[in-house]
Amino acid sequence: MKKKxxxxxxxSTGSAAAAVPGVTPDVYHVAVLPAETIDLLAIKxxxxxxxxxxxxxxxxxxxxxxxxxxxxxIAFDQDEDAKRNLPDDPRVVFVPQNFRYIQRxxxxxxxxxxxxxxxxxxxxxHQFDEAERGFSTRFNAAMDMRMDQRQQVTAGExxxxxxxxxxxxxxxxxxxxxxxxxxxxxxxxxxNHVSLQTIDGFKEAVRGIVKGNPxxxxxxxxxxxxIEVNDELGVLKEMLxxxxxxxxxxxxxxxxxxxxxxxxxxxxxxxxxxxxxxxxNAFTHDATTNELTLVTRxxxxxxxxxxxxxxxxxxxxLRVAEKIMMV
Numbered sequence: 001m002k003k004k005x006x007x008x009x010x011x012s013t014g015s016a017a018a019a020v021p022g023v024t025p026d027v028y029h030v031a032v033l034p035a036e037t038i039d040l041l042a043i044k045x046x047x048x049x050x051x052x053x054x055x056x057x058x059x060x061x062x063x064x065x066x067x068x069x070x071x072x073x074i075a076f077d078q079d080e081d082a083k084r085n086l087p088d089d090p091r092v093v094f095v096p097q098n099f100r101y102i103q104r105x106x107x108x109x110x111x112x113x114x115x116x117x118x119x120x121x122x123x124x125x126h127q128f129d130e131a132e133r134g135f136s137t138r139f140n141a142a143m144d145m146r147m148d149q150r151q152q153v154t155a156g157e158x159x160x161x162x163x164x165x166x167x168x169x170x171x172x173x174x175x176x177x178x179x180x181x182x183x184x185x186x187x188x189x190x191x192n193h194v195s196l197q198t199i200d201g202f203k204e205a206v207r208g209i210v211k212g213n214p215x216x217x218x219x220x221x222x223x224x225x226x227i228e229v230n231d232e233l234g235v236l237k238e239m240l241x242x243x244x245x246x247x248x249x250x251x252x253x254x255x256x257x258x259x260x261x262x263x264x265x266x267x268x269x270x271x272x273x274x275x276x277x278x279x280x281n282a283f284t285h286d287a288t289t290n291e292l293t294l295v296t297r298x299x300x301x302x303x304x305x306x307x308x309x310x311x312x313x314x315x316x317x318l319r320v321a322e323k324i325m326m327v
Contacts, residue, residue, distance in 0.1 A: 031058025032313040036300050037118065037254050038062045040320045046070040047115030050106070050246075052099035052239065053077060057085040059118055064089060074109065076102065078148035098148060100238040103246060113248045119239065122258040123147075123226065140200040145222075145229045155225040156197040164188045174233075174261065175224030178211045183221070223259065236262060240269045244291040247323035252295060254320045263299065263317050270294055270321040295320040 031037075037059060043049070045068035051060045054075040063073055064087065073092050076099040077083070086094055095105045099119065106114070143156035162170075164184045171180035186209050187196065196202045203218060210217050227233060243253050253270075257263040268275055273290030299317035306313050 030310050030312070031056070031062070032120065032310065032316045033256060033300060033302060033306070033318045034058060034062055037120075037256065037318060038066065040295060040300070040318070041116045041118065041252055041254050043067065044071075044115050048072045048074070048111060048113075049116045050074045050102065050114055050118065051076065052102065052117065052119035053121065054082050054085070054094070055079075055120065056082075057087065059120060060092070061087065063116075063118070064091065067091060072111075074106065074111070074114075076105070080149060098235060100235040102239055103242045106246065113251070114246055115248055115251045117243065117246065117251075117253045118256075119236075119254075120256045121232070121236065121262055140198060143197055143199060143202055143225075145226045147230050153229055155222075155229050158225060158228055159187055159196040159202065160191055170228045171221065171224045173224075174227040175220040175222075177217070177220050177224065179209060182209050227261075233261060233265065236265055237269075237275060240265065243269075243321075244273065244323065249323050249325045251323045252320055253292070253322075254318060256316055256318045258315050258317075263319070266319050267299075270319055291324050292321040293324050295322050 041049070041063070043063060043066040045066065047067065048071070049063050049067070051063065051073060054060055054077040057075075060073060060075055064071075067073065069091075071091055073089075074095060075086070075092060076095045076097060078096065078098045080096065083094060083096065086092065093109055097105060102117075106112070143154060143159060145155040146153075158170075159167075164187075167184035167187055168181050171177040171183055177183055183206060186206050190196075190205050194201065194205045196205060207214075240255075247253060255266045257266055265275065270292055271290075271294065272278065273292060296319055299319050301318075302310075302313035302316055
């Protein structure tokens, strides 16, 4: 995409966002389900809140607008670029780390429990639009896909070093790629004499085995690689397991997901307090005590108005749970 085209695309996205209440024109990233998320978080003016995925700061700005002088917001983001969006506000503490370490860094701020936690998962619009980050199939760049540029493993290294069995598993599980076994075999067969370190190089190397719509096919492949490189599901599970201890009684967690793998983890943990499948056994009475109760029985999705303004919101699902008040 030419620079001019990219600017025009970003400009049109920003102006459309302005038509949705709670969404500000922001070329970095447009927050999804803004009004619904803030409403369901039930912000207390003097509360302490965590935005696990600060990004463009859209959700954080809305939280701050409802906090009083005594309120606090702890904003996490492992992407160095996000720091440029920080507001000049003494109530905000920015933590340039992965939110899997949420409890550790809250303790460093002498915070043992909070009133609300928000996580808007997935990739920001900024990351997709920056060609050199390697997230988008639209550009030719290095096969990178690291959200945290400090980490070592890139998508290119995954392609060049993983075994055929491991590649098959990740494409099948994380991308639901139709011919994941064939794709893995092809990669292993060609990588010793063809470079897979660039997007165009990789696409050309496997073009002969692409099934169906190439755009959809490569989107699924890239999703699988991105999830693997950033350990997205592992990070989500670790964060969810920390919620019961981090939330104050009556505190809420709001999680926005963009694909079924994430949504299933959130749904199961909110409902059962564990990722383990329930085992029915008449001779045992072991049961996991779930300290969370559902606020949303079904996921909240974008309105028609938001869908028109921000197509990215089409796959977004918001689920909210509350820490049970102890009697």
